[in-house]
Amino acid sequence: MARVKIDNVFKRYGALQVMHGVNVDIEDGEFVVLVGPSGCGKSTLLRMLAGLEQISDGTISIGERVVNDVPPKERDISMVFQSYALYPHKTVAENIGFPLKMAKRPKSEIQEKVNHAASILDLAHLLDRYPKQLSGGQRQRVAMGRAIVRNPQVFLFDEPLSNLDAKLRVSMRVEIKELHQRLGTTIVYVTHDQIEAMTMADKIVVMRDGRVEQIGAPLDLFDRPESVFVGGFIGSPSMNFLHGTVSSQEGRQVFRTDGGLALPMPQAGLADGHQVTYGIRPEHIAIGDEGVPVNIVVTEPTGSETQIFARVDNDLINAVVRDRIYARPGEQVGFVIDPANVHLFDRQTERRL
């Protein structure tokens, strides 16, 4: 168990700079999830934490110790690679038990822990197989098992559940949370999955192009995204964005799209004519006669909810409603928007207003 401090870290591959001054503070025992689009540097950051990648500038400390020059084996971390990295010549049991064997633990203890991990991960019947005889999801679970047989200072997980089917993913998610609660070990977890990020994290770090975009508790990020990027990235289906200006109408300020449609917005004291990006989440749009009239392009009933796509200016706006809406394409409906749910961003800087 340990604090992890990533302080102004840069990473360069020759002339190519992929990490531009990243700062993340991770409390002891915290569950931190790294999210961001592909190629933004999540794996690189994890590999730097593990010591597999040199840091070009800045410091990383685990516990109170600066680990910039500490080799991986002395950092006391467990890691699940995005590519599983199983030992091809070892059986599942040998793979899982490898860290314990390297630590010269007694055979009986190794066997007991391997069996325990295997039962958690539903691998008990596969212990004698070799990695190439396993499916992708099974390999991933072996990698997971190898990470959890130890009791390290920090767990590093790089998309550990990406290859599992939906059902297994849910149960593994619960297992990992349970593991975290039981051991209280600091976890840094990379994922593409919104639900994993929202449900597991104490703290989410949103990354973009080698920079930290925003750090915060899941619901804070959801409720108060600091930028257009975070607003669009967190939440599924993602936030709708419209471009326009602030203007006054009947003593109230409204958002006027470039195409001239007026939408309600919070009275934020902005100057008329301010160029803004207007963000509204699909689930915050209701359907009602009193709403802003829009033309339906397509409706997608999924059973529990209905997704409605409507055209506003040249953008498609997505609304998700609980009711079954039987509207035809081309029909007009009203979008009801509560100004409290609207996010306003500066159009130039894309930062929250």
Next chain:
Amino acid sequence: MQSKFLGWALLAPTLLILALFGVVPFIYVLFVSFHQWNPFGANPDMLFNWAGNYRKLVFDAQFLASLGVTAAFVFFAVLSELVLGYALAQALMRDFPGKAFFRTIHTLPLIMAPIIVGSVWKLMTTPSIGIIPNILSNWLGYDLNIGQSAWQAFATTVIMDIWHWTPLVTLTLIAALVSLPADPFEQAQIDGANRRQIFWHITLPMIRPAILATVFIRMMDAMRTVDEVLMLTGGGPGSATRYVGVHIFKEVFPRTNYGYGSAVSVIVLYLTIVVCWLMYVGLIAPRNKGKG
């Protein structure tokens, strides 16, 4: 039917060449080995003498001794080549100035014909004119005379073989090391393995197939070394370096004892197969079980 015919037709040239240069000579040697045949002797005819050559061979002290020294020669040469070859391969995996140059230079022995290697080493080790005895006696006060000391002669043949063939081992091991995935090694570091543990638990098992293939090739080659040793020591002093290949050569050519020489060849081939089979059963087969 047609495709079957076509298949055989396409294979025919290969089979023909194999039969012509492989099977026919082998059968001929087998045939000769059951005869007494000395075409330049008192009776130049081929006389069928059942298994007489083989019976003689079992009691031939010189042959049995040659088997012994061959085994020692193969063991020391191949083991050293493996260790040295691995060390060189690892060194060549790193970057250092002049790496490309060294890599080219170090493979040069491979392209030399054994007979040349033998004569060069003979030149280098001849007492009083050779560079090696000179250096050894001037700098270390050590006398090297492979014409007199049995064990010096033996050691020199081993060293010559190492000099000649280590690059082959290095090349195959480099090929194996280069093709290894990086992941397991990174994972092993994270799993807390130190360098020694990584070598024994990860590197070695993963390049095992390449190591075994190299050892097989080198063993079979070393067992039938003739020309280099013949050139360097002529099998002497005494029979200190009379390896089976040399033994056969000396039986067949100076003494024109074709029948007996053929029998020795057949037995050596048989022993080679047995050794390889034992190694296969002992080292490869058990590991492949369950690997699918």
